[in-house]
Each structure stands twice: as structure tokens, then as C-alpha cells.
Amino acid sequence: MKYITLFIIILIIWFLMTFNLETPNIIVGCMAALITAIVFGRSFLQDSKKFFQPVRYFWIIVYLFVFIWECIKANFDVAYRVLSPKMPIKPGIVKVKTKLKTNIGKTFLANSITMTPGTITVDVIDDDFYVHWIYVGSKDPKIYTNKILGRFEKYLKRIFE
Amino acid sequence: MNSLIPLFVILPLGAAFIMAIMGRFIKNINKYISSVIMILLFCLSLHFIFRTEGSFVYKVGGYEAVNGIPIAIYMVLDGLSKLILLIISLVGLLAIFYSISYTKQYTAERKFYVLFSLMIAGMNGVVISGDIFNIFVFLEIAAMSSYALVAFGVEKHQLEASFKYQVLGGVASLLILLTIGLIYWNTGTLNIADISRQLTVNCSSPEGISVFMKFISILLISGFGLKAAIFPFHTWLPDAHSSAPSPISAMLSGVLIKAIGIYVILRLFFNMFPLSYEISLTITILGTISMIIGGLLALGQWDIKRMLAYSSISQVGYIVLGVGIGMMLLASGGSKTIAALSITGGLFHLVNHSVFKGLLFLNAGAVEYRTGTRNMKKLGGLSQVLPITSNTSLIGSLAISGIPPFNGFFSKLIIIIAAIQARYYALAFLAVLVSVITIAYFMKLQKYTFFNTDGSKWVKKKISEVPFSMATSMIIMAMLCFALSLLIVPDVRAVILKPAVDVLVNYADYSTKILGM
């Protein structure tokens, strides 16, 4: 299963790269995808049947807009903190617990957190994320977990689980 | 006929990789494959020496010259290359035969033969390529495998020697590459014959070659001098050659420094650059100094292989001296016959040196194989327990010190006579002096290793003669020391040495011949 998934993905990438649909190109592309699938299939993502569930792609598009919106908000927030003469920053590292179970979901969540200005994922240990935050607003775990993760988590859950 | 030329590279190169694949599955097959390949190469070079005349050009890929400008990679086989190819395959064959027993002490035995074949391929490639960049590529193949072979035993001093060798060899390669770049910048071509034509047309002024060409020549001398271990660049040689496994020492000292050092110097400075007196004087002086320094340093050594390595520096100095005198005569418009005589001496000594230095290194390896030490102070009296090694070693020592009727005597004699005829009396005197020094340190070697005390110490330890394959190749080499003195006979010389000398003496014919073909 993994192997077939990888084969199809690589074939799509191949056609995007070469952008031509002549017979030799298709044959060569199939060969290249086959070799890649054989070599790297073993270490590819575990549950690859999720690639064939179209609902997930819909949620990816939704998530993209959500992410961009959050990103713009965070950008303005950080810009305000930088420009304001009082420098209202209160940096600190917080430990947040995620409800995501799959590794790939955690990876994407961590990367999303890192890419939003103001927060950086420092480390991931099991279910705990250590996040460096430019303004630690509250000391209550519930509130800050919701603030950091809540906006992404529910969408990622639909995409990856 | 022509189409046999690339076999000199294809055979060992292909064999190396076949061995790398097969050796994993079939035990000991590498020994047989490499022996067979070396025998084939030997037959091939004999065939070219005895059955063919003149020079051949092989165009790789079959691309013909366009408007007289060569575009293919040329492989050139003329008298000089034939001679060197013969030496490579002869010494290589005997060294391979010797290592069949010798390499049993190593764990990665099969890789030894792979690297050995690669080294042979590299050296053959250097000798037959008529293209300056290909010389560089093949030289790197040969040098790279020799670096690995020097460190083959993975012991402290071997690794250290290999590192030293690699750093200096790397610097030398880069100097050579820089020179290739400068030459290409200046002439716009890489083919040696074409470069020669361009240089004679463009760069020769009435007062000799231009300053730029002198700069290039000096860089080339430093680069290939490092590979050939000529005087100021000799420091790596004693370490590398004494630390390597013995058959490899024999190959390095006997063949490698000549094939990738001396040969290329001769080829480039005779056939590519217009001859100039200053450059030939430089080469001769460097040769003379390395002859003296090598001899003097060898006197003080107590390690057998280290002494032999220093002796190599000294004997390479002889070769360079002989050829250099001829070069000076040709450049200054002196007598061509004396120049030819001198070059004959140099090339004769080159052949001889590869045989007897190979033999001596194999002897040293045999001594180390049985006794486990190379220190002369701990040896002595070995003539009782190792009669074959002792006698062949004696022959080798006599030959290298220039005692008649062995071959070393005649080549040294020719060089000295040529020096006197050319009125370089000082050089002749120095050559005689170094010959005396050579006798001194080889007598020391003989005395402390094989005689001096009685061998009861070794008899008690139950040391017996070396295995069959090692003994055979030593005996063949010792017989060659006799046989090569036959080269003094004009008829024999006309077949083997004369074509090589002709290539160097009629240095200007090379480019017209190659480009015309």
C-alpha cells in the first residue's frame, strides 16, 4: 500500500517537473517512480490510505485559509509589540499538551506553530510541545493551550486522523 | 593493430571491477584474475615491442581531426611508451606473483588485487595517453590507488606515511592541474602534439622561450618532480615506500615514480615544450643533487626498506642526470650522437633500476615476512636460513652498485662515458662518487642482514625459506639482472632501447608525426 501511494505521488511530481506527455516521458517517469518507490517505500509514511480520502483534501484547503488568517493576525500582533515604545513583551517557554495522536499530525502542528510569528516550537517530547512565546498571557494551562493549539488542532485532526 | 592500444587501459580497469564483484563470492579468484591480466598485458607489450615499428595513434570515439585540429582523445604509442609499458607489465607481473603468498597476512586480501589492478590501469593510461588532461586523470587514478595501498596494513606508521604522501601528492596534482589550465589558456588545446605545434609557432622568440613558458615549466617540474621524488621534493618517498607492503614498495619504487614522474617529465619537456637550455640545466642539477643527497642519506639508515627508498632517490637522480645531459646537449646544439648515448644511458638505467630495485624490495619483504623485523641491527646471519633470498639479494646489490657483469654497471658506465664525452667532467666525477657511496651502503645492507653473525639464532626459531611464489619471482628478477646486461649488445638495443631514444632525440618529429596520422 505504502509503495503504491509513493509511486503515484512521485509520478505526479515527475509530470509536474517535466510537463510533457509524450510516450517516452511517461515510460521513463514510471520507471523513475518505480525505483524511488522501491528504494524509499520502506521508510515512507505509515498510514498511507489517508491519501485516498477526498474529504481530507477539502480540509487541507480550509486549513490553508485558517492558517493564513492566523498568520496575518499574529503578524500584526508582533508588529505592534515591536513598534510600541513600551515594548509589551513577556517571553517564556510554555509546555502544551496536544490531543493529536499521529506523528505526522504533530509534525505539521509544530511547524504551523513555528511559522506563525511570535511562537516557536522548541522541542517535541511525546505529546508535549515546548513552545517559546513572545507574550505569555496567562499561567493557566487550559487557556494558553487553547490559545496556541486550539486554532489549528481541530483542522489538523480532521486532516490527519 | 591500432585497435589493441586501448586494451592497455581496458583490461586492468575492467579486471579491477570484475574482481570487486566476483571476489566477494569466490575465494581466491582475485589472485588468478589479476595474474592472468598481467600475463596478457605482458604479452601485449612484448607484441608491440617486437612485432611493430614506429608509433601508433588511436582516436577514442573515432572522431577525426577537423581542419587539422585534433578533437578526439588521442592515445599514442611510440618507442618510449612501449618501453615503459614493458617495464610496468614485467614488474607488475612479478609483483603480483610474489603477492600471492605475501598477502595472506592481510584480512582484506581481495581488495589488494583490486587496488593493484587500478594502479596498473592508471600507469598504463598515463603512458599511452597523448593528451595532457588525460595524463592528469590517469595519474590521479594511479596515485589514488597507491595512497590506499600504502595504508593497506592500517598500522600507525603506514597511516602516517600515507597521509604525508597524500598531502604532498595532492599538492603535486594541484600544481599539475594549474599548469594544465595555464597551458590551455595559452594555447587553447590539450593535445600534446597540438600544444607543441602551437608553442613552436607562437611562443618561441630568438632568445629562447618566454618568461611565461618558463613559469609554466617550473610549475611542471615541481609538480612532476614531487611525483618522481626529485631532490627538494623527495621527503615523502622514504616514508611511503618503506611503509607499504613489499610488493607495493617494489611497484612504487620500481615503476610508479618512473611512469607518472620521469616518463611525463621526459615526454613533456622533450616533445611538448621547445627545448631550452635553462630548463634542462635545472633538471640536470636537480637530478645531480638528488643523486648525491639520496646516497648520503641512505648511508645512515638502519631500516632495510628505508635505505632502499633513499637509494631510489639516488638512482632516480642517475636517470635524470643521464637524460638531462642529453637534453642540455640537444638544447645547446651539441653533438647528437653524444646526446643519444647519454639518453640511452638514462633510459637503460631506468629499465635496470626498476628490475633491481624491485628485486631488493621483494627481498626486504621476504626478510620481513619470515623474521618480522626490518631493523638491520636485529638481523644478521640470515644467509644460512634464507639462501634464496640471500643470494638474490646479493645479486641485486651487486647490480645496483654497478659491479660487472650485472646490468647496473653498463648503464652507469654509459652515463659516465657520455658525461665525459660531453665535457661535463664534474658530473661524471659525481656519478662515480655516488656509485662508490652506493657500494658502501649496499655492503652494509648485505653484511648486517645476511652475514655478520652465524644464523644459529634463526635456526632455533625454525625459520625456513619463503614460499614458492615469492622465491620464484625473486629468482626471475635476479636472472633478469643478468639478462638485461645483454641490452649493451647493439642488436638487442636496437629493438628495445633505440626506438625510445629516437623519440627523445628527434624531439621535434613527435608533433608532426602524430598530427599527420
Added chain:
Amino acid sequence: MKGMTLIVKKITQIICPIIFVFGIYIIIHGHLTPGGGFAGGVIMAGAFILQILANGNILPALRKEEEGLEFLESSAILGFLIIAGLGLLFSGSVVFFANFLNKGQLGKLISAGFIPIENIVIGAEVCAAIAAIFIALVVYKDEESK
């Protein structure tokens, strides 16, 4: 947990096949665009090296892999030599490295005679060689620490 963190591992899993296929693309189009056997082979080896770096070194597995790579390398060079040697047989005149195949049309994928084939062989060789060198250095270093 050996190797690097979860994030690096997961991203490596996704990105390695893509790097690898990009290397193949460069090799296959070596006769049409810049690149070719060596450049593509290095990129392909990069995928392997990235994977080793991310997952940490498991010594026995690496040793096995090294042997396989060495085998691939030797066979690839042999293949190169054989293709070059085929020119001796098929080119009419006896010429080493003769381009005996049909040259085809400029700009098409199947063209330039045997150059694409040689490119593929060189690519395999370089990939195997560089990965083997890297693994050999890792293995040496690990032996030292024990």
C-alpha cells in the same frame, strides 16, 4: 530515541523520495539540460545521506547497506566500461567509446545515442560511491567510539 527529533524524521520521510526523483530527473535529462550523471548522482546520494543523518546510525544495517552500495558501484562502472566497449563491436570500425546508437532528434528525450545510457550508469555509480563513502566514514567514526 536515536537520531534527530520527530519533526526532522517526518519531514525527511516526505522529502527524501522527492529529492531522489529530482536526481533521477537531472540524470535522465542530462543530454538536454545542464546536469547529467555526476550532478544527479550527487543529489540522489544526498537523499540517502539525509535519511542516515535523520535516523541516526544503526551500525549493522549500515554495514549491510555499504556492502550493497559497493556492489552497485562496481557493477555500474563495469556497465559503463561494457557500453564503451560495445563500440568496439558494433561501430563498423573498431573504435572504443564509439557512439553506435541512433542519434535521434535534437531536444527529444530519446536522442544523443548512448549518452543518456552512460549518464544513467554514471549516476548510479556516483550515487552509490558517495553514499558508500559517507557510510564508511560514519562506520569508522563509530568504531572509534567503542
Added chain:
Amino acid sequence: MIIYILCFLLFLVGLYGVISKRNLIKIIIGIAIMEYSINLFFIMIGYIEGSSAPIISKGFEHVNFVDPLPQALILTSIVIGLATTALLLAVAIRLYQKYGTFDINKIRDLKG
């Protein structure tokens, strides 16, 4: 002209590193620097002002190409350089294993 001299200077920087440094790894880096300077030099030899990359493609009619030969040579020399560096590093690691140091002053069993 000045650019060639700079290139030669880079070569000399590498040579300085090889000659005067005592750390094995630094010596290897010196050799690598020398190699790159020569590669750079080769590429500059082949450059012709105002010309394009030597790729024949359909529909483009270029008059001037830069000289492709030095580029091919450099590709070869890069491969050789790779092999040299790898071998040097392998030996350096082995030396470190045996002597426990990278300092060449402490690695001197061979003398004379």
C-alpha cells in the same frame, strides 16, 4: 587580469594552510581550498564576455558560446577532488583512532 591574480592568491592561501597548519583537518581544508581556486581559474579561462551557456536547444540561435571544454574538465577534476578528500578524511579518522590526536606534531613515528 586582477581576477586571475586573486585566484592565484586563493591558491596561495590554500598552500599556506597546508604548509603552516598543524591540525590534520585544517590541512585537508587547505587542499580543498587550493582545488577550488584552480576550478575557479579553469572556469574563468573558458569565459567569453557576452556569450551564453553552451547548450544547444531548439528555437534559440546563439552566436557565441562560452568554451565548454574547461567546464567538462572541471567536472572531472571535482570528481577527483572528491575522491582525494574522502580518502584523506578516511586516513585522518584512522590516524585519530590510533594516536588520539589530530596534531601532526604528536604524530611522528617516522623520522630520518
